[in-house]
Amino acid sequence: QVQLLESGGGLVQAGGSLRLSCAASGSIFSINSMGWYRQAPGKQRELVTTIRGGSDTDYADSVKGRFTVSRANAGKTMYLQMNSLKPEDTAVYYCNAVLRTDWGSRPSDYWGQGTQVTVSS
Numbered sequence: 001q002v003q004l005l006e007s008g009g010g011l012v013q014a015g016g017s018l019r020l021s022c023a024a025s026g027s028i029f030s031i032n033s034m035g036w037y038r039q040a041p042g043k044q045r046e047l048v049t050t051i052r053g054g055s056d057t058d059y060a061d062s063v064k065g066r067f068t069v070s071r072a073n074a075g076k077t078m079y080l081q082m083n084s085l086k087p088e089d090t091a092v093y094y095c096n097a098v099l100r101t102d103w104g105s106r107p108s109d110y111w112g113q114g115t116q117v118t119v120s121s
Contacts, residue, residue: 008020014121019082020082024076025076029103033098069081
């Protein structure tokens with residue numbers, strides 16, 4: 001059983017910072033990549049950032065220069081440092097991992113339950 005557990009969401013004022021974390025646990029053989037997605041009310045879920053290995057990262061244009069993704073704990077913990085937050089960053093943020101549960105398994109997507117980030121003006 002694989003679990004992705006997010007923490008760090010909350011309410012902040014515009015210009016403030018938050019740090020989200022995602023801890024992967026359970027029967028994990030290998031993690032191909034991890035990422036953060038977000039979904040605002042009435043909008044489609046969108047990619048925020050992905051990280052493969054320890055340093056291969058991609059960011060949505062809307063967060064470049066403000067958000068930083070990193071991994072620790074042998075790649076099983078992912079962080080999202082969010083600075084200079086804007087009201088338009090308000091969304092439910094979801095942790096994603098593409099992983100294999102054992103040697104013979106196919107890499108599959110796993111998702112956390114989401115954590116609410118609200119940025120007030």
